[in-house]
Amino acid sequence: MKVNRRHFVGILYDVCLFEYASHVSVDQQHILALADLADTFAFVADFYKHNRPLMDIPCDQFITRNQLHTVIGLLDYIEEMETGAYEIFPRNIEIREDAPSFASSSSMKRDRRKQQESSSRDQQQDRERGLTRSRSALDMFVRPERSWSTDIYSHRGHDLHQDNDTDLDDEYSIVIPGLSKTDIQTFLWEYAYMPEEYQDDIATLIRYLRRDEWMMDGSKGPIVTFDWGLEGVQKYTKEYNQNKIHKVEIREQEEVKKAQEAAQQLQEEWNRQQEAAREQEAALRIKNTDDFIWRLHKSLVISTEDTAAIDDLVKTLEAELSEYFDFCFLALVPVGSFATGSHTRHSDLDLTLTGNTKNVTMSALADALRHFNYENVVISEPRIQPPQSPTPISPTTTAPSIPQPFVTFIDPRTEMACHVSLNDPLAIYRSKLVYTYNMAEPRFCPVFLALKRLAVQRHLISGSVHQDRHRPVPLGSYALALMLITFLQTENPPLLPKLQQTPLEEEDRPLKETIVQGIDCSFDRDWKYHLGMGAGNSKGVAELLMDFCRFFGYVFDYESKEVNARIGAFRWRPDVSSKGGATSNLSSLAAALPSATAGINTGTAATSLASSQSAASASSSSSVSKELGPVTFHVMDPFVIGINITAACRGDQVRMVKECFQEVYEALNEGDVNHVFSKS
Numbered sequence: 001m002k003v004n005r006r007h008f009v010g011i012l013y014d015v016c017l018f019e020y021a022s023h024v025s026v027d028q029q030h031i032l033a034l035a036d037l038a039d040t041f042a043f044v045a046d047f048y049k050h051n052r053p054l055m056d057i058p059c060d061q062f063i064t065r066n067q068l069h070t071v072i073g074l075l076d077y078i079e080e081m082e083t084g085a086y087e088i089f090p091r092n093i094e095i096r097e098d099a100p101s102f103a104s105s106s107s108m109k110r111d112r113r114k115q116q117e118s119s120s121r122d123q124q125q126d127r128e129r130g131l132t133r134s135r136s137a138l139d140m141f142v143r144p145e146r147s148w149s150t151d152i153y154s155h156r157g158h159d160l161h162q163d164n165d166t167d168l169d170d171e172y173s174i175v176i177p178g179l180s181k182t183d184i185q186t187f188l189w190e191y192a193y194m195p196e197e198y199q200d201d202i203a204t205l206i207r208y209l210r211r212d213e214w215m216m217d218g219s220k221g222p223i224v225t226f227d228w229g230l231e232g233v234q235k236y237t238k239e240y241n242q243n244k245i246h247k248v249e250i251r252e253q254e255e256v257k258k259a260q261e262a263a264q265q266l267q268e269e270w271n272r273q274q275e276a277a278r279e280q281e282a283a284l285r286i287k288n289t290d291d292f293i294w295r296l297h298k299s300l301v302i303s304t305e306d307t308a309a310i311d312d313l314v315k316t317l318e319a320e321l322s323e324y325f326d327f328c329f330l331a332l333v334p335v336g337s338f339a340t341g342s343h344t345r346h347s348d349l350d351l352t353l354t355g356n357t358k359n360v361t362m363s364a365l366a367d368a369l370r371h372f373n374y375e376n377v378v379i380s381e382p383r384i385q386p387p388q389s390p391t392p393i394s395p396t397t398t399a400p401s402i403p404q405p406f407v408t409f410i411d412p413r414t415e416m417a418c419h420v421s422l423n424d425p426l427a428i429y430r431s432k433l434v435y436t437y438n439m440a441e442p443r444f445c446p447v448f449l450a451l452k453r454l455a456v457q458r459h460l461i462s463g464s465v466h467q468d469r470h471r472p473v474p475l476g477s478y479a480l481a482l483m484l485i486t487f488l489q490t491e492n493p494p495l496l497p498k499l500q501q502t503p504l505e506e507e508d509r510p511l512k513e514t515i516v517q518g519i520d521c522s523f524d525r526d527w528k529y530h531l532g533m534g535a536g537n538s539k540g541v542a543e544l545l546m547d548f549c550r551f552f553g554y555v556f557d558y559e560s561k562e563v564n565a566r567i568g569a570f571r572w573r574p575d576v577s578s579k580g581g582a583t584s585n586l587s588s589l590a591a592a593l594p595s596a597t598a599g600i601n602t603g604t605a606a607t608s609l610a611s612s613q614s615a616a617s618a619s620s621s622s623s624v625s626k627e628l629g630p631v632t633f634h635v636m637d638p639f640v641i642g643i644n645i646t647a648a649c650r651g652d653q654v655r656m657v658k659e660c661f662q663e664v665y666e667a668l669n670e671g672d673v674n675h676v677f678s679k680s
Contacts (some may be wrong), residue, residue: 003057005059006197007087007195008198009062010086011086012044013085013086015202016089016209017085017093017176018089018219019206019218020032021091021176021179021219024222026179028177029176029178030176030177031174031175031176032173032174034071034074034095035088037174038069038071038073039069039213040214040595041074043208043624044059044205044209045059045063045064046446051389054229055201055204056197072210076097079095084174088190088194089187090186091177091183093174094175095172095173095175097171098172155347157467187233191236192239192241193245195329199237202236203224203236203238204226206236207223207231208231210233221235222235242588268519286540286652287540288671289540290540290542290543293447293541293545296443296450296453297450300345306345309414310343313414313416313418317332317351317372319373321353321368324371325364325368328355330353330356330357330360333352333428333496334431335350335352335428339428339431340434340481341439342477344449348416348417349418350421351420352422352423352427352429353365353420353422353423354428360422365407366378374410374412374418375411376410377409378408379407379408380419381410406419406422407419425516426516426519426639430478430638430639433499433523433638434481434526436499436527437481437485437499440527441528441534443495443534443540444495445550447541447544449483451545454660456680460660461475462476462478473649474649474654475635476646479635482565484548485565486563486564488534488544491544492537494533495537495544496534497568498568499566500638501522501568502524512525513524516639519639520639523528545668546665546669549661549662549664550661552658553661553662553664554662554665558631559631560573560636561634562636563634564638565636566638566641573634629652630651630654631654632649632650633650633653634646
């Protein structure tokens with residue numbers, strides 16, 4: 001092991017200064033003759049010479065080579081130091097030149113040394129005569145007196161056996177200031193971090209310097225015995241200082257840990273405060289949006305007077321048509337938004353003429369309306385005719401009604417746009433189903449009207465007759481209603497029941513079977529029974545609208561799933577390729593039809609869009625997937641099984657729907673209701 005002996009001797013020198021400084025108070029000074037300090041280094045050199053196997057860093061040669069056992073050598077050594085101390089002694093050391101003192105400590109010690117040397121010579125002579133036995137190195141520490149003679153040069157540079165003492169060495173001394181408690185602790189900590197191979201040697205040297213050379217206790221402290229037989233001052237030993245540092249490191253680690261825990265607690269508290277502030281801001285935004293939606297609902301919903309005026313219009317028109325067609329049994333039944341309870345001031349009035357309509361044609365119906373001075377009477381024809389299927393439809397397959405034309409007109413008294421179809425019972429039951437859901441949950445209508453408002457503004461659904469109702473749009477009002485119904489059915493806890501399913505616990509309330517044109521239109525119409533079902537869900541209309549937009553903007557899988565209000569689920573689309581050619585033959589018809597009206601009338605968008613269900617649903621089949629290409633949005637009709645009422649919503653239109661709901665969600669999340677409901 002390579003050791004820096006210069007550094008070791010310098011640290012030993014600082015420890016000797018510390019030992020002398022401990023004898024005076026902080027406001028006093030200890031005057032140490034350089035001759036005494038030279039004797040200290042002479043003792044150290046002799047100790048190493050006689051105990052070399054038991055020590056780690058022998059430095060006797062370094063001391064003699066640098067003449068640290070002489071006053072002259074020490075003067076040069078100390079003057080090289082800027083502060084008079086080597087490294088760890090905390091105060092400055094001053095060299096002082098004094099008048100000779102014949103009563104100095106060095107003179108007395110030289111007298112004692114002469115006696116020891118005379119005794120040593122006598123013992124040597126006795127050994128030569130065989131009168132005494134040789135003693136081991138350890139035996140010499142049994143008594144306070146040193147039992148070996150100093151066999152190196154003294155501080156005056158002369159052989160100790162030729163003492164020509166003139167006391168000139170007493171002319172130089174060093175001034176060692178007393179240390180404060182802080183100085184003492186600083187020194188001891190500095191020493192603790194010195195190289196550990198120094199420490200046991202220094203502990204041993206200080207122990208025997210105190211006992212045999214200095215004749216004082218120095219800085220005091222317990223004495224320990226090493227395993228190799230020598231003694232040492234405990235506070236200077238390697239074991240003591242390693243334990244001391246280890247304890248401090250443990251304490252520092254604990255303090256760091258406590259500081260980290262405190263910082264973490266502060267951070268967590270800050271995070272909680274920030275989260276609380278964000279939640280408070282979000283709650284305020286939601287409340288403002290909630291209030292806005294309710295105000296919007298109040299402003300859109302028609303008044304009692306308007307409802308009465310519409311009822312009068314229907315009754316008057318029914319009477320006029322009955323009169324025109326020779327009092328045949330005819331009935332005008334509202335469908336669409338007016339029948340579902342979501343009619344607004346801007347909604348069109350959708351009607352279907354039922355009863356004895358066998359001899360009533362679209363042309364005759366248009367003529368009757370013109371006869372009674374209704375304005376802008378137009379017959380809207382489907383843009384394509386249903387294809388002729390080379391494969392006959394199976395009797396077990398449910399086929400939707402063939403798309404029919406409808407008559408559009410404006411009532412001059414109410415200035416309301418109206419649409420009349422002929423004998424469309426499916427539209428009646430679709431309207432009744434949505435109406436029952438609407439009445440079962442008070443939050444349904446405000447959310448639905450808000451959705452219609454933002455969807456019209458973003459051209460997802462068509463608006464009133466004053467807008468271009470033949471402009472292709474991705475969705476219809478009926479599809480939007482089914483999307484909202486299914487969403488509220490799947491909330492946790494749910495807000496809406498599954499009216500077309502009979503729960504086991506409600507077997508005493510079986511559904512009344514209703515078959516219309518061979519289609520099962522049965523559902524639970526007792527909305528009062530389900531009123532309050534959503535009481536367990538505390539979300540307001542704003543939060544429901546946000547969650548709806550987030551779901552259809554970021555969560556719903558348009559490629560693989562379908563919206564199915566009949567079962568109340570967003571489910572993976574089943575493989576419908578086994579349904580045969582009956583549904584596939586209708587695909588080209590549905591994809592080409594416009595989503596012209598609310599989508600509830602069989603003769604308009606709902607049935608026309610439904611007709612392409614097989615082509616879209618069979619996307620799991622590789623051949624059909626290649627034929628369809630783009631992704632198709634699937635919103636399934638609740639009555640006609642397997643019919644997709646949004647089959648025309650494909651490719652870019654699906655992306656348009658998804659991005660629209662993403663945009664609305666982000667705006668609602670920021671509380672920007674003006675952007676959501678005022679976008680042109």
